[in-house]
Amino acid sequence: MIKVTLKDGIVKEFPAGITAEEITKTLGAELYKAACACEINGRVCDLRTPLTDDCALSILTFEQESGKKVFWHTASHILAQAVKRLYPAAKLAIGPAIDNGFYYDFDVEQPFSAEDIGKIENEMKRIVKENPPVTRFTLSPEEAREKMKDEPYKLELIDEHAADGDDISFYSQGDFTDLCAGPHLLFAGAVKALKLTQCTGAYWRADASNRQLCRVYGTAFPKAAQLEEYLTKVEEAKKRDHNIIGRQLGYFTTSETVGQGLPLFGPKGAKVLQILQRFIEDEEEKRGYQLTKTPYMAKSDLYKQSGHWAHYKDGMFLLGDEDSDDVMALRPMTCPFQFTIYNSAMHSYRELPIRYNETSTLFRNESSGEMHGLIRIRQFTLSEGHIIAMPEQLAQEFTGAVDLCKYIMDVIGLSEDIYYRFSLRDPDDKEKYVDDDDAWDNTEAKMRQILLDIGIPFTEALGEAAFYGPKLDLQMRNVHGKEDTLFTIQVDFCLAGRMGMTYIDADGEKKTPVVVHRSSIGCYERTLAMLLEKYAGALPLWLCPEQVRILPISERSREFAAGLLKSLTDAGIRASVDTRNEKIGYKIREAQLEKLPYMLIVGEKEMEAGLVSVRRRGDGDVGQQSPDEFISKVLGEIKEKNIF
RNA sequence: GCUACUGUGGCUCAAUGGUAGAGCAGAUCAUUCGUAAUGAUCAGGUUGUCAGUUCGAUUCUGACCAGUAGCUCCA
Numbered sequence: 001m002i003k004v005t006l007k008d009g010i011v012k013e014f015p016a017g018i019t020a021e022e023i024t025k026t027l028g029a030e031l032y033k034a035a036c037a038c039e040i041n042g043r044v045c046d047l048r049t050p051l052t053d054d055c056a057l058s059i060l061t062f063e064q065e066s067g068k069k070v071f072w073h074t075a076s077h078i079l080a081q082a083v084k085r086l087y088p089a090a091k092l093a094i095g096p097a098i099d100n101g102f103y104y105d106f107d108v109e110q111p112f113s114a115e116d117i118g119k120i121e122n123e124m125k126r127i128v129k130e131n132p133p134v135t136r137f138t139l140s141p142e143e144a145r146e147k148m149k150d151e152p153y154k155l156e157l158i159d160e161h162a163a164d165g166d167d168i169s170f171y172s173q174g175d176f177t178d179l180c181a182g183p184h185l186l187f188a189g190a191v192k193a194l195k196l197t198q199c200t201g202a203y204w205r206a207d208a209s210n211r212q213l214c215r216v217y218g219t220a221f222p223k224a225a226q227l228e229e230y231l232t233k234v235e236e237a238k239k240r241d242h243n244i245i246g247r248q249l250g251y252f253t254t255s256e257t258v259g260q261g262l263p264l265f266g267p268k269g270a271k272v273l274q275i276l277q278r279f280i281e282d283e284e285e286k287r288g289y290q291l292t293k294t295p296y297m298a299k300s301d302l303y304k305q306s307g308h309w310a311h312y313k314d315g316m317f318l319l320g321d322e323d324s325d326d327v328m329a330l331r332p333m334t335c336p337f338q339f340t341i342y343n344s345a346m347h348s349y350r351e352l353p354i355r356y357n358e359t360s361t362l363f364r365n366e367s368s369g370e371m372h373g374l375i376r377i378r379q380f381t382l383s384e385g386h387i388i389a390m391p392e393q394l395a396q397e398f399t400g401a402v403d404l405c406k407y408i409m410d411v412i413g414l415s416e417d418i419y420y421r422f423s424l425r426d427p428d429d430k431e432k433y434v435d436d437d438d439a440w441d442n443t444e445a446k447m448r449q450i451l452l453d454i455g456i457p458f459t460e461a462l463g464e465a466a467f468y469g470p471k472l473d474l475q476m477r478n479v480h481g482k483e484d485t486l487f488t489i490q491v492d493f494c495l496a497g498r499m500g501m502t503y504i505d506a507d508g509e510k511k512t513p514v515v516v517h518r519s520s521i522g523c524y525e526r527t528l529a530m531l532l533e534k535y536a537g538a539l540p541l542w543l544c545p546e547q548v549r550i551l552p553i554s555e556r557s558r559e560f561a562a563g564l565l566k567s568l569t570d571a572g573i574r575a576s577v578d579t580r581n582e583k584i585g586y587k588i589r590e591a592q593l594e595k596l597p598y599m600l601i602v603g604e605k606e607m608e609a610g611l612v613s614v615r616r617r618g619d620g621d622v623g624q625q626s627p628d629e630f631i632s633k634v635l636g637e638i639k640e641k642n643i644f
Numbered sequence: 645g646c647u648a649c650u651g652u653g654g655c656u657c658a659a660u661g662g663u664a665g666a667g668c669a670g671a672u673c674a675u676u677c678g679u680a681a682u683g684a685u686c687a688g689g690u691u692g693u694c695a696g697u698u699c700g701a702u703u704c705u706g707a708c709c710a711g712u713a714g715c716u717c718c719a
Contacts, residue, residue, distance in 0.1 A: 103714095111647055111648070112647095112648080113648075113649090114648070114649065117648090197713090198648065198649080198713060198714065199647075199648050199649090199714090200646095200647050200648060200713070200714035200715060201646050201647030201648075201714075201715055201716095202646095202647080202714075202715045202716085203646085203715060203716060206715080206716075207716080208645085208646080208715080208716040208717080209716095212646060212647070212715080212716095213647095213715095214647070214648090215647080215714075215715075217713095217714075243711095243712085247655090248655085254710085254711085255710095256692070256693095256709065256710050256711090259710095260709090260710070260711095307719095308719065311719065312719050315717090315718080315719075332719070333719060335719085364718080364719085366717080366718075367645050367646095367716090367717070368645070368710095369645060369646070369647095369714095369715085369716085369717095370645090370716090370717065370718070371711095372712090372713090373712095376718075432719095464718095466719050467719060468719080480713075480714095482713090482714090484718090485718080490719090517719090551679090553676080553677070553678055553679095554676040554677060554678095555676060556676075581675080581676070581677095582677090582681090582682085583675095583676090583677055583678090583681080583682060584677070584678055584679060585677090585678085585679065585680060585681070585682095586680080586681055586682080587679095587680095588679055588680055589679095589680035589681055590680085590681085591680090592680055593680080599679085601678070601679065603677090603678060604678090605678080613678085613679080615679065620679075620680095621679055
């Protein structure tokens, strides 16, 4: 007999060798029905797993993240089974569970069309109805190779597992068998509600030089109502999409004639960008940054010296013949320009750190498929700064840069949405990264220590570093769940030397400084995109291009409205009057749809009493106030952020 | 760049192998109105662009341009 510790610490005895499935059965029919997998001593396992020793066992259902993953993983096998039935020539690659469902990659001659996807989905539903039991077995590498001899991608995977010395595990359901580590559900029939969401191309092993496979995405739930709920949620999220909302609200537009990735900001969008820029430039000045203003283009020589020409030429817009000596390029970054300013004078160790910042418009020739709303564009403006410091000042300066980012996040209201990623080089990628193992190891270790000292939670990501050094990226997800870098702080051990930057140290020796590349609010366009999504277009009062709209009820209150407008404007509040000859309900509706924070309704009553009727975003009618009282309240609310 | 999908007036969408219709927005007129849409009239389109098939294309085919999601990339 073995002792099994169940949920809530209850210990039960079972004969050794009993499976988790059999134990689950004893715990009730409901749980057995809902069970997806189990956790044995903290490890997610199949319910088929026999228990041989005393252990802790908890049953995982769809309610738990790890249970969900098992559920979706089985769904991906159902997808593969359906594809194999309909397209026997399809070769199987991999099919994992992801954050919101699953996918499976197939190698097929003809990528699936939307119509094919419908057929595949129907076949999946048929398989679910058949409810085949899912079974597990293992084979030796030789037997496994024989079994999968027609599946080239599986053979590749088998070779890898075999190299680790493991037996190879398989899962079967009905007429389908797949190489798989598991775990899986007991029966395919549990996947009651499923939907294939899209079909895209994806490269084998995420490498563009490999063959492109056909990836089918889907999601699934134990109940139809859950699927419905999920699909509704996705639809709701799309309503916050900055690319839709930003256009609707008139923040920006794009034009085929102007070109891809080149948004045009109208008065409202431009106003918000201006507010953000003033805020950032003032805040950075307070923190010891000095403003620079450098050219938008330079001769190729500059980029050759910095190394960008070798590492980044394809991403630059060139002006003139690439091979000619006088070819120019629009700048894709500001580093070498600010470094040139640094180099225009001798520097003493007494001057360091020097902190340069610039509201810097950059140009990057992103490939056509990369562009997305305001998040990936070809011309954008970065709050770009470079801190030139002595090596012993690195930790302090890095910490200061993190501090600034934290403060900015807090003010614009994104603190809760942003997470930290420590981006390291991929040591095997000699082409992308500067080839200096010692410097990399050294810098990464130093930076890791600084991060630990600061005490922020971070994840590490291989192969995400800049070519010249590791980065701390402040990441955020858009409404579609896709992650992007919002702010970044980078330690550079390479460019200062390459650009011949020096300082004279206390001992009279010329030394090479370290450089911290950093952005405090990132790229304005991208940050605006995230703000629009975060607030669903209803930006905080201090950021609103129009803070108050005065709505006269009829022409008779127009003059009164004009007087109010002057008082508001004089007080520094961004306001306007809707003088159109429309009904008050109509004007309110429009202002409401534009998500304005405040409306002032003025008619005969207000004129007589010398008051204004206030409507606040989200609250509706909040009653009457005197104009002075309203103005001071609004100013107070704006100043809460304490930035102007 | 690759894969799938999409492109009809400023916006949202309808229709069709025989050159298109609605709502909103716009203009004009009337209405001077009390907390989310006043009414009428008018105007607005070479159906993304260019080829091809056809007696005839907005509809079918191809290329290109642009958009959406994903992949690769993102200094």
